[in-house]
Amino acid sequence: xxxxxxxxxxxxxxATARNAGEIARVRLEELYQWSDFVDTPYxxxxxxxxxxxxxxxxxxxxxxxxxxxxDCKPFVKELEQVQEELGELHDSDVLIALLRLALGSQExxxxxxxxxxxxxxxxxxxxxLRPGLVAELLDASLAPTGxxxxxxxxxxxxxxxxxxxxxSAFRQHWYRLQERDFRRQLLGALEEEAVEVSQxxx
Amino acid sequence: MTQMYKIPCAAxxxxxxxxxxxxxxxxxxxxxxxxxxxxxxxxxxxxxxxGEIGQETRARLISLLNDYVRLAKRRRxxxxxxxxxxxxxxxxxxQEVAQEIERESxxxxxxxxxxxxxxxxxxxxxxxxxxxxxxxxxxxxxGSTEVVTARQRKITWLTSLPIGSGWLHDQFxxxxxxxxxxxxxxxxxxxxxxRALYVPHFPLTLxxxxxxxxxxxxxxxxxxxxxVESDCLTRKALFACLGILRTLSAREVADRYGLEVERAxxxxxxxxxxxxxxAYLRLDEARVSPAGVREGMLxxxxxxxDEWLEHPEVRVDEERIGQSPPLPxxxxxxxxATRPFAQAGQDELVKRARKFxxxxxxxxxxxxxxxxxxxxxxxxxxxxxxxxxxxxxxxKRFKRAYRQVRQAADLLGAARDTDVMRLRVEELAQxxxxxxxPGLRWLSDRLTAYRRQGLEDLEAFFQEFDAxxxxxxxxxxxxxGGNSNG
Numbered sequence: 062x063x064x065x066x067x068x069x070x071x072x073x074x075x076a077t078a079r080n081a082g083e084i085a086r087v088r089l090e091e092l093y094q095w096s097d098f099v100d101t102p103y104x105x106x107x108x109x110x111x112x113x114x115x116x117x118x119x120x121x122x123x124x125x126x127x128x129x130x131x132d133c134k135p136f137v138k139e140l141e142q143v144q145e146e147l148g149e150l151h152d153s154d155v156l157i158a159l160l161r162l163a164l165g166s167q168e169x170x171x172x173x174x175x176x177x178x179x180x181x182x183x184x185x186x187x188x189x190l191r192p193g194l195v196a197e198l199l200d201a202s203l204a205p206t207g208x209x210x211x212x213x214x215x216x217x218x219x220x221x222x223x224x225x226x227x228x229s230a231f232r233q234h235w236y237r238l239q240e241r242d243f244r245r246q247l248l249g250a251l252e253e254e255a256v257e258v259s260q261x262x263x
Numbered sequence: 264m265t266q267m268y269k270i271p272c273a274a275x276x277x278x279x280x281x282x283x284x285x286x287x288x289x290x291x292x293x294x295x296x297x298x299x300x301x302x303x304x305x306x307x308x309x310x311x312x313x314g315e316i317g318q319e320t321r322a323r324l325i326s327l328l329n330d331y332v333r334l335a336k337r338r339r340x341x342x343x344x345x346x347x348x349x350x351x352x353x354x355x356x357x358q359e360v361a362q363e364i365e366r367e368s369x370x371x372x373x374x375x376x377x378x379x380x381x382x383x384x385x386x387x388x389x390x391x392x393x394x395x396x397x398x399x400x401x402x403x404x405x406g407s408t409e410v411v412t413a414r415q416r417k418i419t420w421l422t423s424l425p426i427g428s429g430w431l432h433d434q435f436x437x438x439x440x441x442x443x444x445x446x447x448x449x450x451x452x453x454x455x456x457x458r459a460l461y462v463p464h465f466p467l468t469l470x471x472x473x474x475x476x477x478x479x480x481x482x483x484x485x486x487x488x489x490x491v492e493s494d495c496l497t498r499k500a501l502f503a504c505l506g507i508l509r510t511l512s513a514r515e516v517a518d519r520y521g522l523e524v525e526r527a528x529x530x531x532x533x534x535x536x537x538x539x540x541x542a543y544l545r546l547d548e549a550r551v552s553p554a555g556v557r558e559g560m561l562x563x564x565x566x567x568x569d570e571w572l573e574h575p576e577v578r579v580d581e582e583r584i585g586q587s588p589p590l591p592x593x594x595x596x597x598x599x600a601t602r603p604f605a606q607a608g609q610d611e612l613v614k615r616a617r618k619f620x621x622x623x624x625x626x627x628x629x630x631x632x633x634x635x636x637x638x639x640x641x642x643x644x645x646x647x648x649x650x651x652x653x654x655x656x657x658x659k660r661f662k663r664a665y666r667q668v669r670q671a672a673d674l675l676g677a678a679r680d681t682d683v684m685r686l687r688v689e690e691l692a693q694x695x696x697x698x699x700x701p702g703l704r705w706l707s708d709r710l711t712a713y714r715r716q717g718l719e720d721l722e723a724f725f726q727e728f729d730a731x732x733x734x735x736x737x738x739x740x741x742x743x744g745g746n747s748n749g
Contacts, residue, residue, distance in 0.1 A: 065650040073655040077607040078600035084651050120647035123444040124611065126437075128600050134438035141443065156684055163706075191677055197713045205705050212702020216691065 065117055066091060081125035082251045085133070088118040089247060099235050102228050105154045106189060112147035115140050132250040139238060146231035153224040158190055160217045163198045164210060270342065271297055272564055273335035274557040275328065277347035277372065279307030280405025280429045280529060281474055282324065284331040285557040286338045289565035294390065294558055297338045301474065302327055303525035307350040307406040311433045315356040324360075325367045332368055344560045344571065346383070347374045349406030349427060373572060377423020378584050380556060381409035382577045385418055387559030388472045388552040399466025399544075402555055403473040403536050405429035405529065410540070410585075412466050418576070420463050422585035426456065428475045431532030434594055439512050441531050444644075446509060449532070451618060452594060453539040459588035465544050471496065472555040474526060475533025479504050480551045482520045482530070497548040498541050505534045608652035609741045615645040616737040619668070620730045626675075627725060629718060632682045639675035642668055649740075656740040664736045667728065674721045681714040 068087050071080045092114040098107035119140035122133050197203075205213060273286045286298035304324055309317045316324075328345075335343065345364075351357040351374045361372040375383075384402040388394070396416050402409040404427045411421040435441075435449035476496065483500040484491050486507055508516060513528035522530075541549060563571040572578065622638035625631060646668055653661060685707060692703040 065647075067653050068651070069654065071604065071654045073605040073608075074603050076601040077604045080604045081651075116643070117647060117650070120644055121651060123442065124644070124648050124651060126442070126444070128602075128607070131437065134442065137438070137442050137444070138440075152680075152683055152687070155680070156687070160706075163709075191680075193677070193716060194681070194710075194713045197709050197716075203709070205702065208698075209702045209705040212695065212699035212704075213706060214702070215695070215699045216688075216702060216706070219691070 077125070078128040081121075081128045085118065085121050085125065085129065085251055086248065088114070088121045089244065092118050093244060096235075099232060102225075105151075108147055109151050109154075109189065112144055112151060115143045115147065119144060130250055130253040132253060133247070136243075136247050136250065139243065142234060143231070143238075146227065146234060150224065150227045150231060153220050153227060155190060157217065157220050157224060159194065159198055160213055160220070162190075162195060163205060164213055164217065271335075271338050271340045272342040272344060272561055273331070273338075273340040274560040274564075275331055275343065275345040275370070276556045276560075277306065277324070277328075277345070277351060278405050279310070279348065279350035279407070279427055280305060280526075282306070282327055282331075283474075283557055284335065285561065286335045286340050287558075287561050289561040291562070291566040294554075294561055294565075298334060300331065300334065303523050305405070305429060305525060305529075307353075307427070307429045308433055310350045310354045310406075311430060314354070316350065316354045316360050321360055321363065325364060328364060328368045328370055332370065342564065343370055344564055345370045345372045346380070346556065346560060347372050348380050348404060348556075349377065349425065349430075352376070353406070353425075375572070377407050377409060377425075377587070378421060379572065379578060380404075380407070381411050381421040381423050382418060382579055383559035383563060384409050384472060384556045385411040385413065385421070385559065386562050386577070387554040387556055388470045389413070389416065390554055390558055390562055391552065394470055394550075394552070395468045397466065398468040398470050398550075400552075401469055401471045401476075401537075401540055401549065403428055403471065403475045403533050403540075405474075408536055408540070410462065412462065412464060418579055418583060420583050420585055421579065422460075422462075422587050424456075424460070424587045425590060426453070426536065428473075428529040428533035428536060431535060432529045436531050436535075439528060440509055443509070446505075446531070446535070449535050450539065452591075453535060456588060456590070457539055457543045460543070461585065462544070463585070465546075469541070469544060469546055469549040470552045471537060471549040472552045473533070475530060476537060476549075476551050477553060478520075478522055478526055478530055479534055479537065481522070482507065482516070485520055494551045495548055496537070496551050498538060499547075501534055501538050501541070505531065505538070508534060604652075605655045605741055605743075608648075608655050609738070611648050612645075612652060612737050612740060613734070615641070615648045616664075616734050619645045619671075620734060623725055623728075623730060627722060632679075632686075635675055635678045635682065639672065639679050642672040642675060646672065652741065657742060660736055660740045664733065664740060667733060670724060671728070674717065674724055678714060678717040678721060681710050681717060685710045685714065 066087065068084050071083065092111070095107055095111035095114055098104040098111065101107070119137055122129065122137050126134065271286050271288050273284060276283045281301050281303045283301040284298065285296060288295040288297065304320060304327065306316055306320055306324065309315065309320050347361065351360065354360065357374055361374055364370055364372050381402070385400045388400045388402070389398060397414050399413065400411040406425070406427040406429060408424045408426055409421065410424070412419050431449055435452065436445050438445055479501065480494065480496050482504050483489055483496060487500055487503055489500065508531045511519070513524050516522065516527035516530065517524040541547070560571065563574065563577050567574040567577070619638065619641040622634055622641055625634035626638050628634070649661065649665055649668065688703055688707050688710065692700060692707070695703055
């Protein structure tokens, strides 16, 4: 995901609480920019971006915890959970893509997929995989033997099932948050900061 | 000498978290406990927030003390020994509150120094004959922590540290349950603070006392199904307790383990102090003593009569008193919402950069995959802080520093992600069939080879990386008054 959006319009001499609230609001909007992809189970990159946005919002709330209203603290736990769920999903996506690449160098007796199909997956997968790791797995001199392929194919099946469960757990949690209007609640908690600052200034 | 005094004595300890009463018949060697009461008043919370004990807390304290006097008199107590510790020591109006207590309840309060508190606690915690003669004592209170070492039941060294479970809670752990970031901050603080502590010799056995230790033993016994007769608290059990306290709210902890909510809320602070102190003293476990300062007061009275606070075994000579490291400025003051953004940014970036750099040596030792994880998290938090304060920074300095953090984060990310995959494959291998094993081994070998390469890259990066230059760059990122680019 691209670097975090620089936040403009902050006054270096203004109360930290006021700027902290503004930064948190921007990070909250960034999170919701990716929310349309929650219902697209294989939007691997976008779900990863949602995770990064959740992480950025969480860290913002943590960094400014001493300046923001105490009511913001429970939101950190929820964001941490979203980040963990999406993190596990992403870990599975990476491992699945790597296994498909490794197995894609030959026809698979178990999955029966053709090499051309694998190549298509390979192109997609490569984009979020670390090139050094891909090179290590595709090293022809170390290609898996038939015996080794069996274990890898079993692992791939297992990961695909796990991935479905992980996605479903994340999605359920996400919709629970939307039912209680997470976005509005957090904006409401952040609003208190403006009231507290104006009270302490006056 | 060993004949039990007929007249019961009452000992009251006005602590930073709780105010406690013990009524007992006491002799020089023994106590016959008649009444034991404790109530959380969190006197230290007032002092931390406002520097003094507020009117409402004073009223509650006096009312509680009057109740204690009635309870003790009902047990025929004629002698009242009353001490007050860290909260009253620190409060601007400590003496004034002591006078008010005397007026309202007739109790004479001794506001004792931490070293006297440590000595009294030692005598209380080691009063059980089963305690080894060379055992040390650690008392984790609400506002202070006392450390005592001894040989053949004679105090050889002691100190009182101005950190306690309630203090740590108010300073770092204010979310309920505490956030991971708060826990890490508190751990980081304790680790640094204890680095400056010098204990001349480490005890081989440690008795821990204080309400936090007793409550943690209770939680560990119930949650981990430990032997309820055992007084042993291991680091492993404490880690497990911390995991529970990080997940459940204070109310849930209180309901589940039969504690007061106020006690449950300061328990994470107590667990963290105990864990760091055990690590510092290189011990894997400690024994929890149900007795502490009150029992020490009663025994001292049994042994030394009216000289109970003046005897050399209680008021130890200067040579046996250790230095307690001063608290760093950054924890002495809580952040204020109205603090200028640029000023807050300077402190925040310096703090985050230091945390990031601190992990470098651990990572380069290559023997702990967690070090890579911790440094990666530190790099992410530093980046998030830099993103937040970017508009107040000088552009060139910011870009140079940011580039270095990003490079480190990428390399750490590659290493950490591979570690996670390897661990997962290894975990699956334990459950896999014989036929599946060769494939999992193949994958694990490929990941290990890639990880090795990643470590070489990381090593090369850190050999070029000048930590001092980097920290200077970060420190100078935000000019005084902030940049006007925002």
